[in-house]
Amino acid sequence: MNRRDFLRALAASLAAAPAFLRRKASGAEEVAIGVLVGSGESGRYVVPAAQLAVDEANYVAGAFGKVVRLVTEVATSADDAEKKATKLVRQGGAKAIIGGGNDPLSQAIQAATTREGIIYLNTMSRSEVLRGARCHRLTFHVEASLAMYADAIGQWLVRGAKKTRWGFLTPETEAGAEIERMAERALRRQGGTTVGRQVVSAGTRDYRAALTTLAKAGPDVLVINLAGSSLLTALAQVNELGLHIEVAGVVMDATEFWQAEPTNLAGVWPALWFHGFDRYSGRELNKRLAEALGQPAESRAWANFTAVKAVWEAILRGGRTDTAGLVSFFEKGRGLDAHKGQPLTFRPWDHQLRQPLMVLRCRVPAAGATRWDIFELLGEVPLRGTPGKSQEEILDTLGLSEAESACRFAAL
Amino acid sequence: MSLARILLSTGLMGLWLLVINDAEAGPRLYVSNEFANTVTVIDLDTQKSVATIPVGKRPRGIKASPDRRRVYVATGEDNVIAVIDTERNSVVEKIPAGNDPEAFALSPDGRFIYVSNEESHTASLIDVAQRKVVGTVKVGVEPEGVAVSPDGKWVYVSSETSHTISVIDAATFKVITTVLVGDRPRGIAFSPDGTRAYVAAEVGGTVSVMDAKTHKLIDTITVLRGDEKPMGVAVMPDGKKVYVSNGRGDNVAVIDAATHKVLQYIPVGKRAWGIAIAPDGKRAFTANGVSADVSVIDTAADKVIGTLPAGKGAWGIAIVW
Numbered sequence: 020m021n022r023r024d025f026l027r028a029l030a031a032s033l034a035a036a037p038a039f040l041r042r043k044a045s046g047a048e049e050v051a052i053g054v055l056v057g058s059g060e061s062g063r064y065v066v067p068a069a070q071l072a073v074d075e076a077n078y079v080a081g082a083f084g085k086v087v088r089l090v091t092e093v094a095t096s097a098d099d100a101e102k103k104a105t106k107l108v109r110q111g112g113a114k115a116i117i118g119g120g121n122d123p124l125s126q127a128i129q130a131a132t133t134r135e136g137i138i139y140l141n142t143m144s145r146s147e148v149l150r151g152a153r154c155h156r157l158t159f160h161v162e163a164s165l166a167m168y169a170d171a172i173g174q175w176l177v178r179g180a181k182k183t184r185w186g187f188l189t190p191e192t193e194a195g196a197e198i199e200r201m202a203e204r205a206l207r208r209q210g211g212t213t214v215g216r217q218v219v220s221a222g223t224r225d226y227r228a229a230l231t232t233l234a235k236a237g238p239d240v241l242v243i244n245l246a247g248s249s250l251l252t253a254l255a256q257v258n259e260l261g262l263h264i265e266v267a268g269v270v271m272d273a274t275e276f277w278q279a280e281p282t283n284l285a286g287v288w289p290a291l292w293f294h295g296f297d298r299y300s301g302r303e304l305n306k307r308l309a310e311a312l313g314q315p316a317e318s319r320a321w322a323n324f325t326a327v328k329a330v331w332e333a334i335l336r337g338g339r340t341d342t343a344g345l346v347s348f349f350e351k352g353r354g355l356d357a358h359k360g361q362p363l364t365f366r367p368w369d370h371q372l373r374q375p376l377m378v379l380r381c382r383v384p385a386a387g388a389t390r391w392d393i394f395e396l397l398g399e400v401p402l403r404g405t406p407g408k409s410q411e412e413i414l415d416t417l418g419l420s421e422a423e424s425a426c427r428f429a430a431l
Numbered sequence: 432m433s434l435a436r437i438l439l440s441t442g443l444m445g446l447w448l449l450v451i452n453d454a455e456a457g458p459r460l461y462v463s464n465e466f467a468n469t470v471t472v473i474d475l476d477t478q479k480s481v482a483t484i485p486v487g488k489r490p491r492g493i494k495a496s497p498d499r500r501r502v503y504v505a506t507g508e509d510n511v512i513a514v515i516d517t518e519r520n521s522v523v524e525k526i527p528a529g530n531d532p533e534a535f536a537l538s539p540d541g542r543f544i545y546v547s548n549e550e551s552h553t554a555s556l557i558d559v560a561q562r563k564v565v566g567t568v569k570v571g572v573e574p575e576g577v578a579v580s581p582d583g584k585w586v587y588v589s590s591e592t593s594h595t596i597s598v599i600d601a602a603t604f605k606v607i608t609t610v611l612v613g614d615r616p617r618g619i620a621f622s623p624d625g626t627r628a629y630v631a632a633e634v635g636g637t638v639s640v641m642d643a644k645t646h647k648l649i650d651t652i653t654v655l656r657g658d659e660k661p662m663g664v665a666v667m668p669d670g671k672k673v674y675v676s677n678g679r680g681d682n683v684a685v686i687d688a689a690t691h692k693v694l695q696y697i698p699v700g701k702r703a704w705g706i707a708i709a710p711d712g713k714r715a716f717t718a719n720g721v722s723a724d725v726s727v728i729d730t731a732a733d734k735v736i737g738t739l740p741a742g743k744g745a746w747g748i749a750i751v752w
């Protein structure tokens with residue numbers, strides 16, 4: 020055994036040691052939180068944001084006999100994610116894992132954490148499947164669901180802006196169909212109508228004919244159910260065609276939009292977080308996140324910061340670090356503070372974090388502005404005046420209701 | 432009469448008039464206006480604004496010195512505490528106050544200022560005579576509210592993100608314990624007898640009641656019933672009632688200090704942030720950020736009896752009595 024192997028073995032044995040052996044010399048109990056992300060672009064915002072939350076927890080953790088540590092891994096595939104999640108638990112001693120990636124990768128983490136008996140806080144996947152048919156009591160969702168994003172844009176455009184006639188551009192893919200299903204549901208929920216629908220083949224890069232046909236149907240809004248580079252291409256073609264119709268969508272990744280030519284962007288989009296948000300200490304958090312990231316924070320950074328903070332607050336307030344204790348804390352519905360101005364709770368029927376979402380509009384940066392300045396914040400949803408007997412009931416106007424949810428939790 | 436004599440006698444006359452003016456000046460409110468970068472001075476006898484003082488960027492925390500001659504206001508984006516001369520109603524100096532000072536408290540003798548530094552997660556100790564920071568201590572993340580016990584022995588600092596109160600021994604300026612309170616704690620006030628401290632928690636919608644002798648949390652009072660976001664706290668001079676400004680709730684909760692029950696909610700202006708009670712206990716005042724005014728509450732009837740204009744983002748109130 021060479022020196023490196025020895026150190027690895029030592030680290031592994033220390034990580035696998037029982038909790039009482041991992042108490043630091045100061046007497047503080049060490050709590051490890053695992054972060055696991057895919058190797059894509061959005062993953063690079065995750066670790067610095069999670070580390071910031073750990074650093075902030077440690078400002079006071081010592082006073083409560085704890086010290087928080089982050090253990091991280093990057094996964095290249097779903098298979099790799101399952102192995103790395105297992106490693107974070109068995110070698111890293113993680114009490115919880117946060118993160119995720121595309122839907123298969125997030126599902127792989129869920130499978131591993133379920134098997135290992137620890138909680139998983141999904142911060143990356145919007146999938147309704149993960150929250151529905153594949154839900155599990157040990158999985159919680161900080162990232163908003165597809166239905167929540169759809170409802171956000173539905174409330175804003177139909178109820179807020181009175182744009183009630185929508186036309187859909189949808190790719191012939193399972194993901195595209197799912198987005199459209201949620202967007203149509205949101206539209207119906209607000210009393211709007213579908214005036215056109217164009218389905219395009221998955222491989223196409225030319226949406227001009229479909230867009231022109233849709234425009235002729237006279238919609239108030241063109242809802243584009245594409246994602247990634249296909250979405251950016253479609254937006255550029257909306258501009259190229261000179262269509263003077265409101266553009267909107269359900270799925271928007273700010274990191275992808277930041278890479279695009281601003282004059283090619285358009286539309287109104289829902290977001291989990293915005294770096295220009297300055298209410299409820301949002302300004303202060305955005306400043307700290309920007310320092311940690313070296314650039315403005317977007318939704319993923321907020322989600323991973325918040326997930327670590329949620330685990331820490333559950334430990335701090337609940338007084339337990341074991342899985343049953345953490346699940347119990349989250350299920351009891353004690354509010355979490357996530358810089359959104361009100362206590363946030365997980366929905367009991369699918370463990371989705373209830374939360375307000377933001378609505379952004381693309382804009383061309385003013386002279387002297389940075390490349391991050393491609394959005395303006397229009398407002399928050401649920402809209403003011405949304406009826407409800409409680410804050411939870413108002414927030415539940417975003418997302419699937421208990422009756423709609425396919426999730427049925429088994430006992431632990 | 433020589434020119435020198437004329438000038439001397441004129442100067443002495445001016446000085447005398449200044450002293451007379453100060454002696455005759457009635458009670459005044461000094462209101463920090465976060466977005467206007469000013470402090471509004473309101474004469475309570477005439478109910479009128481008598482001065483608007485430019486003070487620096489993002490003024491929030493504001494306090495009057497025990498001798499009434501100075502009002503201190505933290506201007507967070509300038510990293511200083513601006514000192515207002517209450518005779519001239521102008522800023523006469525600026526004391527460095529660490530990184531992003533937000534709220535602060537004065538020691539009962541007026542010799543020290545304890546200030547929260549929001550960005551650096553610290554509290555600073557300023558020696559007023561030396562005009563400089565003489566101590567810094569790490570507290571929780573995003574510190575905000577600061578209060579000193581009436582006997583001057585303890586300094587409580589709330590930290591919004593950490594949900595804690597750091598209890599600092601004023602003699603050593605060291606944190607002796609950290610107490611978990613409601614979510615996003617902001618304003619703190621001690622009871623006049625020094626036995627209790629009340630902490631408003633904005634996101635929790637609560638007021639945490641602490642035993643200020645043992646520094647333990649002894650009760651949590653729920654103020655939230657709708658949009659209430661508790662921010663400022665003030666205790667009546669007789670200690671019997673606690674007034675909590677509820678930000679977005681646009682009201683003030685009145686709490687019975689003996690039973691810890693909310694007695695009533697008083698509608699005030701929009702976004703009631705800062706709150707202060709007159710030394711005679713007859714009036715309470717809220718600084719209302721969005722309506723840019725001050726609500727005047729009759730504490731016997733617990734009703735608003737007047738509204739006084741302030742500046743944009745009215746945040747904190749100091750009373751020069």
